[in-house]
Amino acid sequence: MEGSKQERMLEIFFRGLRGEDISIQKLAVQYGVSTKSISRTINDIKAFLADHRELVGNTELQYSHRDKCYRLRMDEFLTxxxxxxxxxxxxxxxxxxxxxxxxxxxxxxxxxxxxxxxxxxxxxxxxxxHYTAVKHDCESVQDMLWQLVRCITEKREITVEYFRSDRAHTVHRLRPASVMFTDFYFYLIAFGTDGDTEKPLYFRVDRIKHLTVHRRKFTTDDAPAFDEGLLRQRSLFMWPGKLRTIRFAYTGVSVQAVLDKLPTARVIDRIGRTHIVEAEVYGEGIVMWLLSQGPWIKVLEPQDFVETVKEKLTETLSQYTETTV
Missing domain, CATH: 1.10.8 (Helicase, Ruva Protein; domain 3)
Known part of the structure; x- marks a missing residue:
């Protein structure tokens, strides 16, 4: 009998954890006992929660007079x-x-x-x-992410079989450093084991076809330390390239949208409706975003970056001036 009471108390508690409404009348019918028995069980649960706050935190069974039932409330639960x-x-x-x-x-x-x-x-x-996922080369993004996280925390070298954007199959031996998410994709940031070992490399996690974990571990001397938060602010577009400070004039409808897109951006001047924006960014991906803004943006500095944007605009315009397709 005592065992069945304990089982009943655990069952009612876990029903509360699952978000069920705890009705004394309904539970009495389900368990084939009196409402007084269910009330005593609920009181035992409430007493346990009150006596063990250091373990369960601010957790309690609250009674709803409107719905005539108990509900489990926990600060740690998501609303x-x-x-x-x-x-x-x-x-x-x-x-x-x-x-x-x-x-x-x-x-x-x-x-x-x-x-x-x-x-x-x-x-x-x-x-x-209507949900449509992006196309993946790995069997499970979640499983691949967890394998990478374990390798990062254990500082183990890995070899990945990877499909580039042009679908070329490549193999890389790496020292994994961090995992980040942006614009539909998870990215692995890692450092190579040969060549330029100081340069961060970017790999889309869903394009990793196979992962091999090696016994060899690496230290902070083998892979440079970096600030993931700062890298995330500067590397939104996950394209390789150098760190640069750029300036551009923005004449669009919402400069706040620009500041939201580029966390390092700040308005350094305003001339009429034109905002002069400065930002620190890594890589060449920023070029594509700037071009996507059309006539709302004019790049001002540095000059070599201005020339790069001009070249891209010229190439784009040539697509519409050529007579053949």
């Missing part, structure tokens, strides 16, 4: 608003396969109440139905 925002971000990122996404959203929804779970499911139903 429904937080869950909805998180799921929307995961869907919008398009970084996972549809199967991985469905599993993730299913697990996240388990932390909501039964009623809220139905509302949340209805809100995202059409988005999940």
């Amino acid at each position: 429904n608003q937080e869950l909805f925002a998180l799921i929307e971000v995961v869907i919008g990122a398009r970084a996972f396969s549809k199967e991985e996404l469905l599993l993730l959203t299913s697990k996240l929804k388990a932390f909501t109440t039964t009623d809220d779970r139905a509302k949340l499911s209805e809100l995202i139903r059409k988005e999940l139905y």
